[in-house]
Amino acid sequence: GIESSELLAGKAEASDEEVIRVENLTKEFDIRGEKGAKKKLLAVDDVSFSLRKGSTLALVGESGSGKSTVANMVLNLLDPTSGKVFYKGTDLSTLGSSELFEMRRKLQVVFQNPYGSLDPMYSIYRCIEEPLVVHKTGNRKEREARVAELLDMVAMPRSTMRRYPNELSGGQRIAVARALALNPEVIVLDEAVSALDVLVQNQILQLLAGLQEELDLSYLFITHDLAVVRQTADDVAVMRQGKLVESGTVDEIFANPTESYTRDLIDSVPGLGIELGVGQ
Ligand code: ADP
Ligand code: MG
Numbered sequence: 001g002i003e004s005s006e007l008l009a010g011k012a013e014a015s016d017e018e019v020i021r022v023e024n025l026t027k028e029f030d031i032r033g034e035k036g037a038k039k040k041l042l043a044v045d046d047v048s049f050s051l052r053k054g055s056t057l058a059l060v061g062e063s064g065s066g067k068s069t070v071a072n073m074v075l076n077l078l079d080p081t082s083g084k085v086f087y088k089g090t091d092l093s094t095l096g097s098s099e100l101f102e103m104r105r106k107l108q109v110v111f112q113n114p115y116g117s118l119d120p121m122y123s124i125y126r127c128i129e130e131p132l133v134v135h136k137t138g139n140r141k142e143r144e145a146r147v148a149e150l151l152d153m154v155a156m157p158r159s160t161m162r163r164y165p166n167e168l169s170g171g172q173r174i175a176v177a178r179a180l181a182l183n184p185e186v187i188v189l190d191e192a193v194s195a196l197d198v199l200v201q202n203q204i205l206q207l208l209a210g211l212q213e214e215l216d217l218s219y220l221f222i223t224h225d226l227a228v229v230r231q232t233a234d235d236v237a238v239m240r241q242g243k244l245v246e247s248g249t250v251d252e253i254f255a256n257p258t259e260s261y262t263r264d265l266i267d268s269v270p271g272l273g274i275e276l277g278v279g280q
Contacts, residue, residue, distance in 0.1 A: 023085075
């Protein structure tokens, strides 16, 4: 719940209100080992964390550490082997299909590759409109007005509406516009800026920061890139081989990483020792 001091402070800052909480989340995959023998892979092992309303929690770790598996369980795209995901205190596993459908509005995702989630046969208009259609939001005219508004929000000219996603470089802006269509509360960004060159990456990070402030969005920001974490996150949770090895505020973790694994991740980023001075 919200502390009274937070209410008194009355700031538009991240509050202590949890929008997402995961408790003892575990995922075991059945895989084939050598000679095709069946084995279990513990991809996520007893992970717990919470995402505060209006804040950014970075989930970091090397490739294969289980970040996307956690994301997919948070998004309810994958069932946990054990453990729970709560959205504003509601255990997702207790929801029926219609309740889950409603809740999906509130939890959106942007993946690394916009062309993986945006259908190249769809005009940009249809890509952004699709969630509105699926959730039966508004009539045709209202949806068109909403798409125009969403393009404004991601600083894309309205004229791009009739073009196709592979025709332009603003793919991640389109993916963000689509994610915003249903007024979500939480956006999971799974390596959403990882494939972009540094210039475009900074533009998208600034866009996301502005939208967060304006719309009080909460971000679960998944990345293997610690430089990006420094720029954008409030809190960090570090994963290694499916386990959460440490967590805290960005300032705490960067100033005093207790795990050598985290230190190695920080040290592997060129120039992180010096102040970045970006996104301040
Ligand atoms: P990350 O996003 O941190 O790179 P992932 O969550 O994608 O890591 O993967 C964690 C581990 O789980 C990896 O070893 C990966 O190969 C394995 N894994 C992920 N999805 C599946 C799946 N559907 N079936 C079997 N193994 C999987
Ligand atoms: Mg991943």
